[in-house]
Amino acid sequence: MADYTPIRRVAIFGGTHGNELSGVYLVKHWLANGSEIQRHGLEVTPYITNPRALLSRSRYIDCDLNRAFTAEHLSKTETENIPYEVSRAQEINSLFGPKGSNEAYDLIFDLHNTTSNMGSTLVLEDSKDDFTIQMFHYIKSALAPEPCPVFLIEHPNLKYATTRSVAKHPVGVEVGPQPNGVVRADILDKMRKIIKHALDFVQLFNEGREFPPCNIEVYKIMERVNYPTDEDGEITAIVHQCVQDQDWQQLNPGDPVFVTFDGETITYEGDCPVYPTFVNEAAYYEQKHAFTKTLKVPLAGKRLQVAAP
Numbered sequence: 001m002a003d004y005t006p007i008r009r010v011a012i013f014g015g016t017h018g019n020e021l022s023g024v025y026l027v028k029h030w031l032a033n034g035s036e037i038q039r040h041g042l043e044v045t046p047y048i049t050n051p052r053a054l055l056s057r058s059r060y061i062d063c064d065l066n067r068a069f070t071a072e073h074l075s076k077t078e079t080e081n082i083p084y085e086v087s088r089a090q091e092i093n094s095l096f097g098p099k100g101s102n103e104a105y106d107l108i109f110d111l112h113n114t115t116s117n118m119g120s121t122l123v124l125e126d127s128k129d130d131f132t133i134q135m136f137h138y139i140k141s142a143l144a145p146e147p148c149p150v151f152l153i154e155h156p157n158l159k160y161a162t163t164r165s166v167a168k169h170p171v172g173v174e175v176g177p178q179p180n181g182v183v184r185a186d187i188l189d190k191m192r193k194i195i196k197h198a199l200d201f202v203q204l205f206n207e208g209r210e211f212p213p214c215n216i217e218v219y220k221i222m223e224r225v226n227y228p229t230d231e232d233g234e235i236t237a238i239v240h241q242c243v244q245d246q247d248w249q250q251l252n253p254g255d256p257v258f259v260t261f262d263g264e265t266i267t268y269e270g271d272c273p274v275y276p277t278f279v280n281e282a283a284y285y286e287q288k289h290a291f292t293k294t295l296k297v298p299l300a301g302k303r304l305q306v307a308a309p
């Protein structure tokens, strides 16, 4: 069943990770001058989610804000001696949620950058969210022939409790490659175009435009692949040059995937072709994740039209 109620409240988050600067600067710009993101009949709120991480130009202060929106954290009642990002999660949940409730914001865009060569990526949390699938179909068509991959993070144990998950329709925007702590004009422009087309879609939807059933191709998360390590946990091989910058490109069993510091090639030993993404992402060295394996699958979006008032 598609969602037929109009979209009224939209938020655009920047700075969930304080060193991903395209979203930070766009949101700061829109806080100063929001004319570009205003649409008739819509309330659009730009918001900086992790101000202390921004000041310290780091991903986070105590823990990753984009993993902090669990039921356990959001229901904590003590306010002292809790990690900074958990207190931010509670604040954001009270402003834009509560998560899972009728009062929650309709739609939240959370703007991220990656050091990986992922281009203009849209992140989908729920394969049954027809409204968001239709929106992604619209954005992909508007950006074509520029690719706009959709990353589906639905998974029994790999899905995480994102900042945007307080909204009824959470949308992750992940644009790269951009180094941490740097803002590049080409990357900022890609992010800005995604938001423009997304808001145009919402306005058309609210005005009664009918969106017929659609199909998009999505990259569904399968598994995170770690770097090879020694018994002390030290990385012993790095991403092979054949895979570097090849996000969303097919990787076949037997293809080179890592190279050791002695120059020895390690091949991919899977049983089917996969599509790596977040290849050599700087933030994931902490967990020793070299890349994320995805499978390319079709996804259907149901017909969508707002109910007549």
Ligand SMILES: [Zn+2]
Residues within 6 Å of the ligand: 016, 017, 020, 112, 113
């Ligand atoms: Zn991020």
